Structures are given as C-alpha cells and as structure tokens.
Amino acid sequence: MLAAATGGILDAGFPDRSWWVLAPVGVALMLVALLGRGPWAGLLIGMVSGLSFWLIHISWLTLYLGPVPWLALAGLESLFFGVSLALIGVVLNVGPRVWPGAAGRLGVVPLVVAGLWTAREAISAVWPYGGFSWGRVAISQSESPFNGLVAWVGMSGLSFLMVWLSTLAVQLVREVTVGALARWSIGVASVAVLLVVPAWPAVPSGTARIAAVQGASDAGLFARYSPGQILADHTSATLPLIGRKVDFVVWPENASDIDPTRSDDAAKVLNYLGTAMNAPIVAGTITQRDGKFYNSSLLWKAGEGAVDxxxxxxxxxxxxxxxxRAFWRPFAPELIDLISRDYTIGTxxxxxxxxxxxxxxxxCFDIADDQLVREMISDKAEVILAQTNNADFGRTDESVQQLAIARLRAIEAGRTVVNISTVGTSAIITPDGESLDRLPTWEPGAMVETVPLSDTVTPAMAGGRVIEWFVSGLGLAGFLLCLLNALRTRQGRVRSG
Incomplete structure (x- = not known):
C-alpha cells in the first residue's frame, strides 16, 4: 500500500499541483518502503511505486492516443524504477555495514542512494529511442526555493541534491546513536546550506524586442482542419502587431501547416508579414527534402525565404x-498504422x-534534452526559443510540465526562454525563472516584450555532464561495494552453517 501511495505523492510535487515539497517526501517514503526488504522485494516495490507515479504523471497521453501508448510508456519507465529501487534497497540495508558509524550511515549512504537515483534518470533520459526526460525529480522544483541550484549543478545535479536530502532525512530517523537535537540540527543545516547558495548572476549582454504569437490552433496529429487553417490562425494573431517595432517574430511548432518552402501562397503570407513587421520570422512547419520529412523551424526573411x-x-x-515498425506492428497494428509518415532525425x-x-x-521535447541545450549555449545562443505544439494534449498537465522544464532551462542556462505554443502554455521566462509574460491557453494572442540577452556561461553549462557522470558513478560504485559485502556475508553464513 505504501509503495502504491508514494507514486501519487511524488506526482503531486509536479505541475499542475506544484506542491513541490511533496516530491522529496514521496521519494523518502519510497525509501522507507525498501527498509528490511531484499532485492526482489525492492524490485517489486520499485515497479509498483514507479507505475503509480507514471500512470498519473503522463495520463495526458490517453487524450488522443488512447491507453496503449500510456500503459506501454508507464510500464517501461516503471521497469527502470524497479531496477533502481532494487539497487537502492541493497544500499539502504547493507550500506550501514559497509560504512559503519554515524558518519558512514549519514554521510555516505545518502550520497550513494542519490547517485543511483540520478543514474536511473540519466539512463532513461537517453535510452531507448532517444529516451524520455519527463519525471525527473528536478522538474518538480521549478518554482521552489531550490530552483536556483540548477544553474550550478544542472538538472541531474538538482535531482541528486533533492534525493540526497530525502535519503538523509530517512537516515536521520533511523540513526539511534545520535541524539535527537543533533539529528534535527543536521537536517536543518543541510536544507539551509542549499537554500543559501546564491543565484548565478546572468549578466545581460543586450536586449531584444520579441513578438511571440499563439494562434490557438488545433494542430494535433489527428485534428481535422482545412489546409492553410493553422497558417491563417497565426497570421490573424500576428496582424494586430503590425506597426510595433520588434527585432523578430516567433511562431510555434507546426504554426504553418503548409510548407512555405514548397508553397508560393504560404511564402507570400510570410513575405507580407515579414515586410509589414520589418523583422524576420521564426516559424515551425513540416518540410520535405530529398524524399524525407522533417519537423522543422524556419528562419524566414521577406524576399529571401528560408535563410536557415x-x-x-x-x-x-x-x-x-x-x-x-515491423517488430511493434503485430502488438497494435491499428495504432502503429496511424503513424503513416516518419519524420527524419535532424542533423x-x-x-x-x-x-x-x-x-x-x-x-517541443527538444527542451528536455540536456545535450541539445548545451550545444546551443556552446554555439553562443543569447536567448532560447522553445517552439511547441501541445494541441494533442488539450488542457491536461502536459503543457505546464513542459513549461516547468523551460523554466529550469532558463535558470540553468542563464538565458531568457520564450516558450511559445500553438495553444499554450505560452510564456516568456527570464534567467531568474520569473514569468515576464504569459498567454491564456487555447486563446489567440501575442506576447511582445523586451527581454535580456546574455552570453553568461553558468557552471552547469560549463560542466556539461561531468556532474551527472560523477554522481552516477559514485552511486554505482557504492552499490558494488554493498553487493560484494552482501555476497561475502552470505558465503560466511553458508560456511558456518
């Protein structure tokens, strides 16, 4: 029962509820459920906890795609959860023997547990098929007092620190050799140390006047609309901006349902708007080149076309x-056949x-990819344009979960992030994580704001994946030591028996 409840508690720490304090509480309760359990029981507890979390967390998948993808993805992620909690259970139960004394139980065990949790998040974020970066504990802290830490240690580092706090709390409760006052002091001091870490200063290198347009178009995979309707919706939402001076206009993913690189009519629309606004337009569309389809973003300049x-x-x-396709089709042929057109991976x-x-x-989901964000910062990006199409997910939590990721990216990279959607949630987020402007969901509109640019390189961007590798390696090395100790103890009992 406890394992099943922990998933719901952990999910409540994420948007839409955003009761961020419940995320570390949910993690702590998962760890409590592992105490005194063997690895097989830990695997079962992990799968139950993981399944209860993921079934709630990604329930938005069912809106248009039905239960099969939802159950499949939740099941896969719960397997990752199960394996990781089985390993963590070994550390919680054997670690006090490997690192005896209060210093080991309070100092080393929480580090190893947090490292194993981070390793699980890191692996599932990239594998299989490019991984799924949703559900990282760090994302639950997008609006918490701890969010500034992400500029120092990155997404994986923030997850590590939150799980470390959860594990430390569990170990402090378990620790009977240290007085109650000392344990309370350690817990309070640990939280205080993280809270007093100063925000990384994102020094502005200039400003830009940006217009971000939300057309409120139902541009979902299975939506029915007449050709050109989505382009017309975004054009209509842009026309009231004519006469306002901006440096550029940004439209969301799939904002033009007709490819202007292959349609003269669509090109004329963008040329007219670009001329009228006297600014380039960044617009999402589906392109076709050399017989391959791409989900693309175009840099359109009036009279020149797509210059990038x-x-x-x-x-x-x-x-x-x-x-x-040939492998998966027998399992759900009708669902697999719905995806009749494969988009090619961009280079x-x-x-x-x-x-x-x-x-x-x-x-869209590019914003959840750590490596892609680091690549754009390495290439001197001064602002981040996160174009997305959330129409497939209606008014569910998906859009606010994605906005939480965008908010953390703004802090982590020290950049303004323009999160612009076809339907919402659209917002402009400054490098300190604050929302400069926001649009109502499923309503056409535009945000026109002067935003700070920056060439700051935060420690998270400079360090890349070093922190992730280090803490993950720490967790795996600690688990191996616990495993060896458990095997030796078992062999000793067999010999003595």
Whole structure:
C-alpha cells in the first residue's frame, strides 16, 4: 500500500499541483518502503511505486492516443524504477555495514542512494529511442526555493541534491546513536546550506524586442482542419502587431501547416508579414527534402525565404516516427498504422542568427534534452526559443510540465526562454525563472516584450555532464561495494552453517 501511495505523492510535487515539497517526501517514503526488504522485494516495490507515479504523471497521453501508448510508456519507465529501487534497497540495508558509524550511515549512504537515483534518470533520459526526460525529480522544483541550484549543478545535479536530502532525512530517523537535537540540527543545516547558495548572476549582454504569437490552433496529429487553417490562425494573431517595432517574430511548432518552402501562397503570407513587421520570422512547419520529412523551424526573411532551417533532432518515437515498425506492428497494428509518415532525425545545428541576435532553437521535447541545450549555449545562443505544439494534449498537465522544464532551462542556462505554443502554455521566462509574460491557453494572442540577452556561461553549462557522470558513478560504485559485502556475508553464513 505504501509503495502504491508514494507514486501519487511524488506526482503531486509536479505541475499542475506544484506542491513541490511533496516530491522529496514521496521519494523518502519510497525509501522507507525498501527498509528490511531484499532485492526482489525492492524490485517489486520499485515497479509498483514507479507505475503509480507514471500512470498519473503522463495520463495526458490517453487524450488522443488512447491507453496503449500510456500503459506501454508507464510500464517501461516503471521497469527502470524497479531496477533502481532494487539497487537502492541493497544500499539502504547493507550500506550501514559497509560504512559503519554515524558518519558512514549519514554521510555516505545518502550520497550513494542519490547517485543511483540520478543514474536511473540519466539512463532513461537517453535510452531507448532517444529516451524520455519527463519525471525527473528536478522538474518538480521549478518554482521552489531550490530552483536556483540548477544553474550550478544542472538538472541531474538538482535531482541528486533533492534525493540526497530525502535519503538523509530517512537516515536521520533511523540513526539511534545520535541524539535527537543533533539529528534535527543536521537536517536543518543541510536544507539551509542549499537554500543559501546564491543565484548565478546572468549578466545581460543586450536586449531584444520579441513578438511571440499563439494562434490557438488545433494542430494535433489527428485534428481535422482545412489546409492553410493553422497558417491563417497565426497570421490573424500576428496582424494586430503590425506597426510595433520588434527585432523578430516567433511562431510555434507546426504554426504553418503548409510548407512555405514548397508553397508560393504560404511564402507570400510570410513575405507580407515579414515586410509589414520589418523583422524576420521564426516559424515551425513540416518540410520535405530529398524524399524525407522533417519537423522543422524556419528562419524566414521577406524576399529571401528560408535563410536557415533547424530540423528536430529528437522526433518523438511512436508519434512522429515509428521505430522498428515491423517488430511493434503485430502488438497494435491499428495504432502503429496511424503513424503513416516518419519524420527524419535532424542533423543541423540548433542556433539561428537573427540579424546579430543568436537564438537557440528547441522544438517541443527538444527542451528536455540536456545535450541539445548545451550545444546551443556552446554555439553562443543569447536567448532560447522553445517552439511547441501541445494541441494533442488539450488542457491536461502536459503543457505546464513542459513549461516547468523551460523554466529550469532558463535558470540553468542563464538565458531568457520564450516558450511559445500553438495553444499554450505560452510564456516568456527570464534567467531568474520569473514569468515576464504569459498567454491564456487555447486563446489567440501575442506576447511582445523586451527581454535580456546574455552570453553568461553558468557552471552547469560549463560542466556539461561531468556532474551527472560523477554522481552516477559514485552511486554505482557504492552499490558494488554493498553487493560484494552482501555476497561475502552470505558465503560466511553458508560456511558456518
């Protein structure tokens, strides 16, 4: 029962509820459920906890795609959960023997447990089929007092620190050799140390006047609309901006349902708007080149056309393309056949030069990819444009979960993030994580704001994945030591018996 309840508690720490304090509480209760349990019981507890969390957390998948993808993805992620909690259970139960004394139980065990949790998040974020970066504990802290830590240690580092606090709390309760006052002092001091870490200063390098347009178009995979309707919706939402001086206009993913690189009529619309606004337009569309389809973002200049293109590097498996189609089709042929067109994986860089303003481009789930964000910062991006199409998920939690990721990216990279959607949740987020502007969901509109640019390199961006590798390696090494100790103890009992 406890294992099943912990998933719901952990999910409540994420948007839409955003009761961020419940995320570390949920983790702590998962650890409590492992105490005194063997690895097989730990595997079962982990799978039950993971399944209860993921079934709630990604329930938005069922809105248009039905239960099969929802159950499949939740089941896969619960397997990762199960294996990781089985390993963590070994550390919780054997670790006090490996590192005896209060210093070991309070100092080493929490580090190893947090490292194993981080390793699980890191692996599932990249594998299989490019991974799934949703559900990381760090994301639950997007609006908490701990969110500034992400600029120092990155997403994986923030997850590590939150799980470390949860594990330390459990170990403090278990520790009977230390007085109650000392244990309370250790717990309070640990939280205080993290809270007093100063925010990383994102020094502005200039400003840009940006117009971000939300057309409120139902641009879902299975939506029915007349050709050109989505383009018309975004055009209508842009027309009231004519006469306002901006440096560039950004439209969301799939904002033009007709490819202007292959349609003269669509090109004329963008040329007219670009001329009228006297600014380049960054617009999402589906392109076709050399017989291949791409989910693309175009840098469009009036009279010149698409002067740069970014193709989505991580099209969504089982939605934007079907991996291993022949293998998966027998399991759900009707669902697999719905994906009739496979988008090709992009290979172009993800930075546009907007008349001297370097903008990093992220299409939909790209914003959840650590490596892609680091690449755009390495390529001197001064602002991040996160174009997305959330129409498939209606008014569910998906859009606010994605916005939470965008908020953390703004802090982590020290950049303004323009999170612009076809339907919402659209917002402009400054490098301190604050929302400069926001649009109501499923209503057409535009945000026009002067935003700070920055060439700051935060420690998280400079360090890359070193922190993730280090803490994951620490966790795995600690587990191996516990495993060896458990095997030796078992062999000793067999011999003595």
């Amino acid at each position: 293109i970014y193709d989505k590097v991580h099209p969504v498996p089982f939605a934007e393309y079907m991996p291993d 172009r860089d993800n930075v546009f030069d907007l008349d001297g303003i370097m903008a990093g481009i992220a299409i």
